[in-house]
Amino acid sequence: MRAIKAKSKFRIVYRAAGCGCPAKESMSHRFRLRCTSQTGVGLDLLTFQDKTVKCWAPVILEACAGVRKFSLLAAATKKNPILLRSSARTERVSHARHRTSHPAKRADKKKVKDKTVEDEIPTPSLKNLKKGDIRRFFGQAYQQRWPIGGAVGLLLISSTVTMAIPFSVGKVIDLVSKAGEGTKETLRNIAAILVVVFLIGAAANFGRVYLFQTTSARLIADLRNKLYTSLMVKDMTYYDNQKTGELVNRLSNDVWTVGDALTQNISDGLRSLLSSVTGIGMMFYVSADLAMVGLVTVPPIAALGIVYGRFLKKITEKILDAWADSTQVATERLGNMRTVHAFNQHQKEIDLYDKSILQMLGLQYKEANAKAAFFGMAGLTGNMVVLSVLYYGGILMSRGDVTVGDLSAFLLYAGYVGVSIAGLSSFYSEMMRGIGASTKIWEIMDRPPRILLESGVIPSTPLRAALKFQNVDFNYGSRKEVPVLQELTLDIPEGSFTAFVGPSGSGKSTIISLLLRLYDPDKGSVYLDGVDVKTLSPKWLRSNIGYVPQDVHLFSCSVYDNIVYGGSGDISMEQVVDACKKANAYDFIMAMPQQFETVVGERGLLLSGGQRQRISIARALVKNPKILLLDEATSSLDSESESLVQSALKELMKGRTVVSVAHRLSTIRNADQICVLDQGRIVERGTYSDLLTDEEGAFKKLIQRQMLSIT
Numbered sequence: 001m002r003a004i005k006a007k008s009k010f011r012i013v014y015r016a017a018g019c020g021c022p023a024k025e026s027m028s029h030r031f032r033l034r035c036t037s038q039t040g041v042g043l044d045l046l047t048f049q050d051k052t053v054k055c056w057a058p059v060i061l062e063a064c065a066g067v068r069k070f071s072l073l074a075a076a077t078k079k080n081p082i083l084l085r086s087s088a089r090t091e092r093v094s095h096a097r098h099r100t101s102h103p104a105k106r107a108d109k110k111k112v113k114d115k116t117v118e119d120e121i122p123t124p125s126l127k128n129l130k131k132g133d134i135r136r137f138f139g140q141a142y143q144q145r146w147p148i149g150g151a152v153g154l155l156l157i158s159s160t161v162t163m164a165i166p167f168s169v170g171k172v173i174d175l176v177s178k179a180g181e182g183t184k185e186t187l188r189n190i191a192a193i194l195v196v197v198f199l200i201g202a203a204a205n206f207g208r209v210y211l212f213q214t215t216s217a218r219l220i221a222d223l224r225n226k227l228y229t230s231l232m233v234k235d236m237t238y239y240d241n242q243k244t245g246e247l248v249n250r251l252s253n254d255v256w257t258v259g260d261a262l263t264q265n266i267s268d269g270l271r272s273l274l275s276s277v278t279g280i281g282m283m284f285y286v287s288a289d290l291a292m293v294g295l296v297t298v299p300p301i302a303a304l305g306i307v308y309g310r311f312l313k314k315i316t317e318k319i320l321d322a323w324a325d326s327t328q329v330a331t332e333r334l335g336n337m338r339t340v341h342a343f344n345q346h347q348k349e350i351d352l353y354d355k356s357i358l359q360m361l362g363l364q365y366k367e368a369n370a371k372a373a374f375f376g377m378a379g380l381t382g383n384m385v386v387l388s389v390l391y392y393g394g395i396l397m398s399r400g401d402v403t404v405g406d407l408s409a410f411l412l413y414a415g416y417v418g419v420s421i422a423g424l425s426s427f428y429s430e431m432m433r434g435i436g437a438s439t440k441i442w443e444i445m446d447r448p449p450r451i452l453l454e455s456g457v458i459p460s461t462p463l464r465a466a467l468k469f470q471n472v473d474f475n476y477g478s479r480k481e482v483p484v485l486q487e488l489t490l491d492i493p494e495g496s497f498t499a500f501v502g503p504s505g506s507g508k509s510t511i512i513s514l515l516l517r518l519y520d521p522d523k524g525s526v527y528l529d530g531v532d533v534k535t536l537s538p539k540w541l542r543s544n545i546g547y548v549p550q551d552v553h554l555f556s557c558s559v560y561d562n563i564v565y566g567g568s569g570d571i572s573m574e575q576v577v578d579a580c581k582k583a584n585a586y587d588f589i590m591a592m593p594q595q596f597e598t599v600v601g602e603r604g605l606l607l608s609g610g611q612r613q614r615i616s617i618a619r620a621l622v623k624n625p626k627i628l629l630l631d632e633a634t635s636s637l638d639s640e641s642e643s644l645v646q647s648a649l650k651e652l653m654k655g656r657t658v659v660s661v662a663h664r665l666s667t668i669r670n671a672d673q674i675c676v677l678d679q680g681r682i683v684e685r686g687t688y689s690d691l692l693t694d695e696e697g698a699f700k701k702l703i704q705r706q707m708l709s710i711t
C-alpha cells in the first residue's frame with residue numbers, strides 16, 4: 001500500500017501474484033481507495049468494484065481533481081480478497097499521455113471511467129466490514145494520538161496515586177493498632193507525604209480530563225466536518241433515496257456517540273484496566289490465598305460482559321435507526337407546518353411521531369432489561385466476593401496469617417477491582433455503541449458520488465454555449481422502471497431560446513437537471529459546444545449556468561446573501577442592484593424595512609412566492625451566465641410582474657443560450673424553437689407560429705386547453 005500525491009488521474013497497477021491465473025483471463029476486482037481532498041478535510045473512501053479487467057493490466061481510475069492523496073487500500077478478486085493487496089501500487093498517469101493516446105484506447109479508458117462513475121455501488125454491509133470498521137473506528141483516535149498519549153500518561157499517574165491509597169491505609173491501620181512511642185510523629189509524616197501525593201494525583205486528573213475532553217471535542221468536530229463534506233459532494237441520485245432527518249441525526253447524535261466512545265470512554269476504560277491490573281497485583285501481594293478466593297468470579301463476569309456487549313452493539317444500531325426515523329418525521333413535519341395546519345392534521349402528526357417514539361422506546365426497554373440484568377448480576381457477584389473475602393479473611397486473621405491492616409487493604413483493593421471490572425464491561429459496551437454508530441457514519445462516507453465535482457476538464461476555448469441532446473434515455477435511479485426521457489435528440493444552437501412544454505410529468509424539469517448535470521443519462525449524451533458534458537468539470541459547467549428552479553427555496557439569511565449565493569465571491573453591490581432591477585425585484589426589496597439586509601426566514605418563507613421567484617431570477621442573473629435555465633421562472637408572478645419580468649428576460653436572453661420550461665404558453669411566443677414533450681419524447685418542434693398551424697397538433701391542443709382554463 002502506498003500513498004501518492006497527484007491531481008487527477010491515476011493508474012492502479014497490480015499483480016495477481018501467485019493467483020495462478022493466465023495473463024489474459026478476465027476477473028472481477030474490487031478496489032478500495034482512500035482519498036484525501038485538496039483542503040485536507042475530506043477523507044473519503046471510494047469503492048470501485050466489479051471492474052472486469054485483465055490480469056496484469058493497469059486500471060485507470062478517474063479521481064477528483066481535488067483529491068490530493070490517493071492510496072490503494074485493497075484490490076482483490078472476489079475469490080481471494082487479500083491476494084492482490086500486497087503488490088498493488090498506485091501511479092499517476094501523465095496528462096499528456098492520456099490525452100494523446102490512440103482513440104480506441106481512449107474509448108477503452110472512457111469506458112472504464114464511465115463504469116467507475118456509473119456503477120451501482122452497494123453500501124458495505126455490517127457483516128463483512130466488522131474488522132475494517134473496528135480498525136477504522138480506532139483510526140479516528142489515532143489521528144489524535146499525541147493528546148490522547150499525554151492524557152494516558154497523566155492517567156497512569158492519577159491511577160498510581162489512587163492505587164497507593166489502600167496500601168497506605170493498611171499500613172496506617174497496622175501502625176495505629178500497634179500504637180506506641182513515636183506513632184504520632186510517623187503518622188504526621190505519612191499524612192504529609194500522602195497530601196503531596198494526592199496533590200500530584202489531582203493535578204494529573206485535571207490534565208487527563210482536560211486533554212480527553214478537548215480531544216473529544218476536536219474528534220467530533222473533525223468527524224462532523226468530514227461527514228458534512230462527504231454529504232455536500234454526493235450527487236442528486238443519492239439524495240433522492242435519503243431522508244434529511246436521518247442524515248441530520250447521523251451528523252449530530254451518531255458523531256457524538258463515536259467521539260465520546262473514543263475519548264471519554266477510552267479514558268474510563270483505561271483507568272478501569274489499570275485499576276484492575278494493579279488492584280489484582282496488589283491483592284496477590286497482600287495475600288495470595290485471599291486473592292485466589294476473590295478472583296474466582298472474574299471469568300464468568302467477563303463472559304457475561306462479552307455477551308452483553310455484543311447484544312448492546314446490535315440494539316444500539318437499531319436504536320440509532322429508530323432515532324433517525326423519529327428525527328426524520330419531526331424535521332419533515334416541522335418544516336411543513338403550513339400544510340399540517342391547513343389540513344388539520346395535528347393529531348395525525350402527533351400520533352405518527354408518537355409511534356416512532358414508541359418504537360424507539362420498545363428498543364430502549366430491551367436495552368434497559370439487558371443492562372439491568374447485567375449490572376444486577378455483576379453487583380451480586382461483587383457482593384458475594386466481599387462476603388467470601390471477609391469470611392475467609394477472618395479465618396486467616398484468627399490464624400495470624402494476615403494482619404488487620406492487610407485485610408483492610410485487601411478489602412479496599414477488592415472494592416477497587418470490583419468497580420473497575422464493572423467499569424471495564426461498561427467500557428466494552430460503550431465501545432460497541434460507538435462502533436455501531438460509526439458503521440452508520442462509514443455507510444454514508446463510503447458511498448462515492450457518481451458525479452465527481454472535482455473531475456473533468458475546463459475547455460481552453462471560449463464558451464459558445466451550444467447545447468445538444470443525442471439519443472438520450474434517462475430514468476431516475478430511485479424508480480428505474482419508469483422511463484423519463486426516451487431517445488431524446490435535439491440541437492440547441494448558441495444564443496437561442498428553446499422552450500419545453502408538455503403535460504405534467506412529461507420530463508421537462510428532468511431536461512434542465514441533465515443540462516445542469518445533476519444526473520447523467522443512462523444512454524446517449526448531452527453535449528456542450530460539441531463536448532460530452534460528462535468529460536467537463538461539473539463545477540465549471542455550473543458556474544456558466546444561471547438557474548431559476550421551479551420550487552424556489554431561499555436560505556435563511558439576508559436578501560443580499562441569497563442573491564450573491566450563486567456568484568464567485570467578487571460580485572459588487574452595483575451588480576446586485578442591476579440584477580434586482582432586471583428581475584423586477586429592486587422596488588420590493590427597497591420597500592422592506594432592512595432592504596437588502598432583510599432576513600427572508602427559513603426557505604424564504606417570510607416572502608411571497610412571487611418575491612421569492614424574483615430574488616431567484618436576480619440570483620441567476622447576477623452571475624452573468626452564458627446559459628440560462630428557467631424552470632417555470634415566472635409561474636408565481638402576477639400578470640403585472642410577469643410582463644415586467646418577461647420584458648426583462650427578453651432583454652437578458654440576448655447573447656445567452658436560454659432553455660425554458662413553461663406552463664404559461666404566452667411566455668414563450670418569442671422562442672426560437674418550442675419542443676412539445678410527451679412521456680419523455682419530443683412529439684413536436686417548431687416556432688410558436690409554426691406549431692399553431694397544425695390544427696391537430698399537440699401544441700395547438702395545449703393552447704386550446706389553456707385558453708379554456710382561463711375562460
Ligand SMILES: Nc1ncnc2c1ncn2[C@@H]1O[C@H](COP(=O)(O)OP(=O)(O)OP(=O)(O)O)[C@@H](O)[C@H]1O
Nearest residue numbers: 240476478479484503504505506507508509510511
Ligand atoms: N427525483 C426523482 N426521483 C424519481 N422520479 C422522479 C424524480 N423527479 C421526477 N421524477 C419523475 O420523473 C417524471 C418526469 O418528471 P419531471 O419533473 O421532469 O416532469 P415535468 O414535465 O417537469 O413535470 P411538471 O410540469 O409537473 O413539473 C415524472 O414521472 C416524475 O414523477
